[in-house]
Amino acid sequence: xxxxxxxxxxxxxxxxxxxxxxxxxxxxxxxxxxxxxxxxxxxxxxxxxxxxxxxxxxxxxxxxxxxxxxxxxxxxxxxxxxxxxxxxxxxxxxxxxxxxxxxxxxxxxxxxxxxxxxxxxxxxxxxxxxxxxxxxxxxxxxxxxxxxxxxxxxxxxxxxxxxxxxxxxxxxxxxxxxxxxxxxxxxxxxxxxxxxxxxxxxxxxxxxxxxxxxxxxxxxxxxxxxxxxxxxxxxxxxxxxxxxxxxxxxxxxxxxxxxxxxxxxxxxxxxxxxxxxxxxxxxxxxxxxxxxxxxxxxxxxxxxxxxxxxxxxxxxxxxxxxxxxxxxxxxxxxxxxxxxxxxxxxxxxxxxxxxxxxxxxxxxxxxxxxxxxxxxxxxxxxxxxxxxxxxxxxxxxxxxxxxxxxxxxxxxxxxxxxxxxxxxxxxxxxxxxxxxxxxxxxxxxxxxxxxxxxxxxxxxxxxxxxxxxxxxxxxxxxxxxxxxxxxxxxxxxxxxxxxxxxxxxxxxxxxxxxxxxxxxxxxxxxxxxxxxxxxxxxxxxxxxxxxxxxxxxxxxxxxxxxxxxxxxxxxxxxxxxxxxxxxxxxxxxxxxxxxxxxxxxxxxxxxxxxxxxxxxxxxxxxxxxxxxxxxxxxxxxxxxxxxxxxxxxxxxxxxxxxxxxxxxxxxxxxxxxxxxxxxxxxxxxxxxxxxxxxxxxxxxxxxxxxxxxxxxxxxxxxxxxxxxxxxxxxxxxxxxxxxxxxxxxxxxxxxxxxxxxxxxxxxxxxxxxxxxxxxxxxxxxxxxxxxxxxxxxxxxxxxxxxxxxxxxxxxxxxxxxxxxxxxxxxxxxxxxxxxxxxxxxxxxxxxxxxxxxxxxxxxxxxxxxxxxxxxxxxxxxxxxxxxxxxxxxxxxxxxxx
Numbered sequence: 001x002x003x004x005x006x007x008x009x010x011x012x013x014x015x016x017x018x019x020x021x022x023x024x025x026x027x028x029x030x031x032x033x034x035x036x037x038x039x040x041x042x043x044x045x046x047x048x049x050x051x052x053x054x055x056x057x058x059x060x061x062x063x064x065x066x067x068x069x070x071x072x073x074x075x076x077x078x079x080x081x082x083x084x085x086x087x088x089x090x091x092x093x094x095x096x097x098x099x100x101x102x103x104x105x106x107x108x109x110x111x112x113x114x115x116x117x118x119x120x121x122x123x124x125x126x127x128x129x130x131x132x133x134x135x136x137x138x139x140x141x142x143x144x145x146x147x148x149x150x151x152x153x154x155x156x157x158x159x160x161x162x163x164x165x166x167x168x169x170x171x172x173x174x175x176x177x178x179x180x181x182x183x184x185x186x187x188x189x190x191x192x193x194x195x196x197x198x199x200x201x202x203x204x205x206x207x208x209x210x211x212x213x214x215x216x217x218x219x220x221x222x223x224x225x226x227x228x229x230x231x232x233x234x235x236x237x238x239x240x241x242x243x244x245x246x247x248x249x250x251x252x253x254x255x256x257x258x259x260x261x262x263x264x265x266x267x268x269x270x271x272x273x274x275x276x277x278x279x280x281x282x283x284x285x286x287x288x289x290x291x292x293x294x295x296x297x298x299x300x301x302x303x304x305x306x307x308x309x310x311x312x313x314x315x316x317x318x319x320x321x322x323x324x325x326x327x328x329x330x331x332x333x334x335x336x337x338x339x340x341x342x343x344x345x346x347x348x349x350x351x352x353x354x355x356x357x358x359x360x361x362x363x364x365x366x367x368x369x370x371x372x373x374x375x376x377x378x379x380x381x382x383x384x385x386x387x388x389x390x391x392x393x394x395x396x397x398x399x400x401x402x403x404x405x406x407x408x409x410x411x412x413x414x415x416x417x418x419x420x421x422x423x424x425x426x427x428x429x430x431x432x433x434x435x436x437x438x439x440x441x442x443x444x445x446x447x448x449x450x451x452x453x454x455x456x457x458x459x460x461x462x463x464x465x466x467x468x469x470x471x472x473x474x475x476x477x478x479x480x481x482x483x484x485x486x487x488x489x490x491x492x493x494x495x496x497x498x499x500x501x502x503x504x505x506x507x508x509x510x511x512x513x514x515x516x517x518x519x520x521x522x523x524x525x526x527x528x529x530x531x532x533x534x535x536x537x538x539x540x541x542x543x544x545x546x547x548x549x550x551x552x553x554x555x556x557x558x559x560x561x562x563x564x565x566x567x568x569x570x571x572x573x574x575x576x577x578x579x580x581x582x583x584x585x586x587x588x589x590x591x592x593x594x595x596x597x598x599x600x601x602x603x604x605x606x607x608x609x610x611x612x613x614x615x616x617x618x619x620x621x622x623x624x625x626x627x628x629x630x631x632x633x634x635x636x637x638x639x640x641x642x643x644x645x646x647x648x649x650x651x652x653x654x655x656x657x658x659x660x661x662x663x664x665x666x667x668x669x670x671x672x673x674x675x676x677x678x679x680x681x682x683x684x685x686x687x688x689x690x691x692x693x694x695x696x697x698x699x700x701x702x703x704x705x706x707x708x709x710x711x712x713x714x715x716x717x718x719x720x721x722x723x724x725x726x727x728x729x730x731x732x733x734x735x736x737x738x739x740x741x742x743x744x745x746x747x748x749x750x751x752x753x754x755x756x757x758x759x760x761x762x763x764x765x766x767x768x769x770x771x772x773x774x775x776x777x778x779x780x781x782x783x784x785x786x787x788x789x790x791x792x793x794x795x796x797x798x799x800x801x802x803x804x805x806x807x808x809x810x811x812x813x814x815x816x817x818x819x820x821x822x823x824x825x826x827x828x829x830x831x832x833x834x835x836x837x838x839x840x841x842x843x844x845x846x847x848x849x850x851x852x853x854x855x856x857x858x859x860x861x862x863x864x865x866x867x868x869x870x871x872x873x874x875x876x877x878x879x880x881x882x883x884x885x886x887x888x889x890x891x892x893x894x895x896x897x
Contacts, residue, residue: 031057035078111140115153131160151180155189158196171200188229191220195233202240210240227264231257235273242280248769248788251280267304271297275313278320284767287324294320298336310336315354334359353382353390360397371401412441432458432487439494448498452510455491459514488514489565496568496579508577512548512570512678515561516636519677519817549574552634552681558627559678560646561636562619564588571623573630580622589640591615596644599887600838605659609650612663616649620666624651632671632863634894636678642818643809643837645891647672647867660887661877667870673863674893676817676826681894693857694753694798697722697731700739702759702776705783713842714758717803720846721756721853742779745793753798754856755830758845761804761821768811768819773802790824799862800825800833803845807835808891826895832862838889847873847885863892 031054034042047054058078118133134157141150154177161170174197178190194217201210214237221230234257241250254277261269278293294317301309318333334355356379360371371379379394386394395418415438423431435458442451495511553559553574561570564585571578582588591611598608619641620627627633635646652664666672675681699718703711715735722731732752734743739759760774769788777783787810802808802821810820817823822835834852851872855865873886 027053028057032061035061108141108144108146111137111144111146111149111153115149115156118153118156131157134160147180151177151189155193158193162196162199167200167203170196171204174200187220188224188226191217191224191229191233194220195229195236198240199236202236202243207240207243211237211244214240227260227262228266228269231261231264231266231269231273233257234260235269235276238273238276238280242283247280247284251277251284254280267300268306268309271301271304271306271309271313274300275316279316282320286766287320290320291317298333302336312354319354349382349386349390353386353394356382357393357397360401371397376401412438412445415441432461435461436487436490436494439491443494443497446501448501451494452498452507455494455514456510458487459491488516488519489563492563492566492568496566499579505577508570508572508579511568511579512559512561512572512577515563515566515568515570516678519636519679548572548678548681552678556629556631557634558630558632559634559636560623561678562638562641564639564641569619569622571626573626576626578623578626583618585639588615588618592640592644595648596838596889599648599660600889603660603884605663608660609654609663612648612650616651616666619646620649620651627651627670630670632673633666634681635672635674636676637674637817639812642674642812645672645837645889646674647870647891648887648889661874665870665874667867671864671867672891673861674891676823676893676895693859695730696752697725697754697756698747698752699731699733699756700743700759700775701733701735702739702774702783703736704760704774708760708774711758711760711842713846714803717758717842717846717849718756720850724850724853724857737776737778740776740778741781741783741785744775744785744795745779745781747793747795750796754801755795755797755799756801756803756849758803758842761802761807761836763806763809763820765809765811768813768823771806771810771819771821771824773804773807773821787819787821787824790821791827793828795825796829796831797825798831799856800830801849802833802835803840803842803849805836805839807833808837808893822893826893830895832892832894834862834866834890834892836888836890840888840890844885844888848888848890863894866890866892 027050031043031046031050034046035058043054115134115137118130118137134153138150138153138157141147141153154173158170158174158177161173174193177193178197180189180193194213198210198214198217201207201213214233217233218230218237221233224230234253238250238253238257241247241253254273258270258273258277261267261273274293274297278290278297281287281293282290294313298310298313298317301313314333314336318330321327321330321333356375359375360379370376376398379398383391383394383398395414398414398417415434419431419434419438435454439451439454439458442448442454491514492511495507495514499507499511548559549572553572555574557573559570559572561572562582563569564582567582567584569580569582571580591614594611595608595615598604598611633646637646647665647667647670649666650664651666651669654664655662699722701714701718703714718733718735722728722733725731734740744755757773757775762771762774764770769791770786772784772786772789775783775785800822802825804821807821808818810818810823813819820835822833825833848869851869852865855868856862860868870886877884877886
């Protein structure tokens with residue numbers, strides 16, 4: 001009967017307030033009795049609830065045991081029982097080794113026994129006990145002069161510290177051990193310690209230092225026959241690379257680690273790395289590849305009998321499938337996770353939290369109704385028992401549920417709780433998302449000033465996070481910029497609501513700054529790398545619009561900015577600024593598809609006019625009066641609008657000419673230039689000089705390899721263009737094998753003003769960094785110059801013309817725009833690019849580019865030259881009964897000045 005009575009007493013004890021009259025002595029007696037009996041089930045919660053009383057009782061029991069000569073392991077056991085009470089645990093750990101009483105046994109033998117018990121505790125998943133025993137064993141070994149064995153115990157303690165997420169202690173212990181393993185004979189130990197140290201730096205936010213340390217660990221691990229150490233280093237190194245934005249490198253490290261773990265026979269690590277590969281593939285946009293990698297991870301874990309890994313992977317797979325709307329597959333994967341949880345993993349609180357989060361998400365997606373009481377109760381019960389990360393995720397689900405149940409007021413309270421938990425988590429990303437949810441609630445309740453303050457706080461925190469990643473290679477930062485763009489669109493919707501409520505033009509200016517926040521970050525930071533030091537986006541500075549108005553908005557210029565996610569457009573001139581509503585992105589995309597078909601494929605002017613008038617009315621109609629008298633339009637496009645030259649929209653009344661020639665093209669009235677962000681319009685040091693005629697041209701023409709269709713007109717094209725440059729020495733033409741990738745890589749700044757590429761170009765809409773241009777192979781290069789390679793070049797040219805298909809098409813990357821061949825050359829330093837958003841016929845290109853270069857040599861900028869070339873061709877082709885060359889889908893994108 002003793003055990004049940006003690007259990008009941010423990011319940012009573014923990015329910016009573018500490019220090020109540022007549023209670024303290026009873027509490028102390030109960031704790032002392034439990035200490036004598038070794039009742040861990042009672043002592044763990046008692047230590048957490050009453051740490052001071054627990055320590056007092058432990059000291060009294062220790063005195064009695066010392067008097068009886070039986071205190072050999074008591075103090076260490078006390079430390080293990082108190083492991084859940086962090087302040088008390090820290091006090092006891094230091095005393096556990098010092099108060100050890102050998103009672104006749106050698107300290108080295110006792111240390112060895114402790115180390116053995118620590119290994120058993122680690123194997124059983126009791127990392128608190130493992131850590132305490134490893135540290136006590138290390139203290140005993142050092143006391144008898146066995147420093148090498150002490151270091152081995154401290155190495156073992158590193159894994160427990162990592163599992164317990166005690167990053168600061170992990171760093172301190174690893175830094176102390178780093179010097180203990182110098183020399184070739186200790187390469188394995190040093191590699192493991194360095195990898196753990198890098199893990200600690202990563203967890204503490206010291207990411208560049210983490211990567212530097214991990215490079216040293218990887219260099220050692222790759223020279224070792226021990227595949228396990230190499231697999232671990234690749235695993236941690238992959239996640240550090242992912243944090244830095246090097247997604248391609250992370251993918252390669254995970255694959256390398258997977259192979260090393262296979263050789264080492266570590267199936268758990270193989271399964272984990274396969275799942276990690278899936279996570280990276282998902283960030284790269286390869287959803288099917290991510291699902292395949294996670295299914296492989298799940299199969300490996302189940303085959304090896306790894307229930308915990310199986311449940312974890314099945315849960316992640318279910319979450320991914322649910323996000324893709326594949327509900328039946330998601331439920332099947334979740335059933336596998338629940339099966340594994342039911343067998344062994346009921347005590348894994350983090351995995352329970354992930355399971356409940358997924359169940360709530362599945363219910364919300366399928367039923368769109370409040371959570372069942374049982375599920376909501378389970379989440380609320382688990383919430384205080386899990387770590388900050390899990391608390392934040394569960395709080396988000398409760399926030400969504402409260403919004404459905406209680407309306408705006410309930411949502412507001414829940415949103416504030418989410419922000420509080422995100423602050424506790426300490427990561428800028430979750431805090432920003434929580435603040436945006438809070439702002440949306442405040443906006444819906446009419447609290448527009450508070451909503452705008454929350455929005456700006458969210459974007460500023462996100463921008464602070466971005467500044468920690470300045471050294472990341474350009475092509476691998478797309479996931480971060482996509483998230484930044486989503487956040488900015490949500491923030492813009494809040495700012496637009498505030499403007500509509502008050503009509504204050506200052507709020508419209510703030511909305512324009514918010515719309516631009518986060519855009520084209522990779523491009524601007526390529527400029528930071530040495531092209532244009534000091535170039536910045538307009539961000540959220542309160543004087544940002546004043547700078548735009550002063551330096552960009554001359555009386556003849558207007559800005560058009562579109563955000564289809566927020567369904568908001570903004571037009572700004574020197575005199576006024578205005579917001580207007582946009583149709584849904586899906587409707588815009590469908591209209592553009594129809595217009596492309598009618599214009600470029602079937603060439604039906606009537607069908608094109610009907611659809612173009614409808615879309616042009618939505619995009620330009622609300623601001624037609626503001627555009628009056630403006631010669632130049634600077635366009636900041638979004639989503640599908642990036643895939644269509646906006647100067648091919650319609651504005652005004654149709655003319656008398658038949659067919660395409662009679663349509664009121666936007667380029668009849670305005671010069672249209674696209675920009676990746678408004679920040680690129682602000683000169684870094686001084687205003688950009690006026691357009692001047694190009695002095696030197698480099699033109700490359702490559703008709704294509706044997707496995708691609710030939711381009712017979714490309715040599716004719718570049719020679720016709722070169723003939724316009726007088727004297728002839730101002731134009732350099734390279735064709736066939738001489739038009740090589742290596743030639744382009746050897747260019748240096750100042751040699752040429754304009755680069756003209758007449759060759760095959762291709763767009764990869766899944767991985768934009770793999771888009772590229774086909775040049776001649778040679779000099780150790782294959783000729784396939786990809787966007788990832790372009791972005792690493794330094795080509796500070798005035799203009800790059802890509803005379804090929806789809807040079808302006810590619811991967812839609814949210815705030816970054818479209819990751820295309822044109823984007824790659826902008827990152828390389830071009831001040832402007834002229835690219836096509838669709839397929840073009842090489843035989844038509846000379847007809848457009850000869851008048852274009854003639855205007856360019858007359859001193860006009862690229863956008864004005866394109867407009868005048870279109871007008872000239874339109875008039876000439878109208879007489880011939882068509883207009884295919886005048887309306888080719890080319891656009892000018894101006895880069896960082």
